[in-house]
Amino acid sequence: MEAPLYPDIPLASSTPPGGQPAFWVGPRHLAGDDQCLYDVVSDTLAGLGWTSLTIVRGRHESDEAPEDRQVLRSTVLHIAPDTLRWAQWVLADEPFHLGDRQVAWQVSARADTSGPLAAWSAYFTPGVPGEAVADFLVALDARDQPAAPLAGPELVLDAVAGHGWLRDIDQPQAAATDPTFTSHFSLGEVPALIQDADPRALTTEADEAGPAGWQAWATPAIGAPCLWAVSFGASVPHDLVAAFAASLSSTAPVLRRVLPEATRERLLRAPA
Secondary structure, three states, X not given: OOOOOOOOOOOOOOOOOOOOXXXXXXXXXXXXXXXXXXXXXXXXXHHOOOEXXXXXXXXXXXXXXXXXXXXXXXXXXXXXXXXXXXXXXXXXXXXXXXXXXXXXXXXXXXXXXXXXXXXXXXXXXXXXXXXXXXXXXXHHHHOOOOOOOOOOOHHHHHHHHOOOOEEOOOOOOOEEEOXXXXXXXXXXXXXXXXXXXXXXXXXXXXXXXOOEEEEEEEOOOOOOOOOEEEEEOOOOOHHHHHHHHHHHOOOOOEEEOOOOOOOHHHOEEEEO
């Protein structure tokens, strides 16, 4: 099923005026981010009315030329009007990796404005389809209480199973994979450094299992680098994870100009 719709049309065809040729491709979870993950997500947040701020840390002299400025770190921060939720583009900041991919977006939320700390955070690396991250943020923006749990974990597995993904035989209540066994969803112990307000995350001993959160990733081949990875803190509401899962596993094609090298031959594609 995963073969070019038009195999005789080369992907590296001559570039038309205005940019690279575009294709409708699927499945979405293997289609990459078209190298525009920031633009897709930031445009979505702007449409939702979130405010964007650029935080630059470094040395700047008043008479210094722009190309000589010593910028040590920079982060673009998007804040919702109620200040209960925010998203940070951290790819240019200090490196933080999931698997072998550096985190690009960190999304956080808090229960109220009485304290500055986030109740939960979610992390997305480059390569994650921007449509799925955008749908996650739209669902987050629509929530009156961004930190309150409203549903159980079954909602996440139902979302991907509805699009043909397979529940894990050994863990049918906690894991699922796409029919090609390339992309995965799993409910288990979260990686180190994932921020979460669950007190168990701070008190867990080295030999104890910490609080469980959803993880998702795609590995094109055994031993190959991850195409993308996502980590949700243990307190991220399951219905928000389900919104991401439903979008990621959607069978609707997405528009792409840049296809991932690792999966381009496995994508259904048609000229746009």
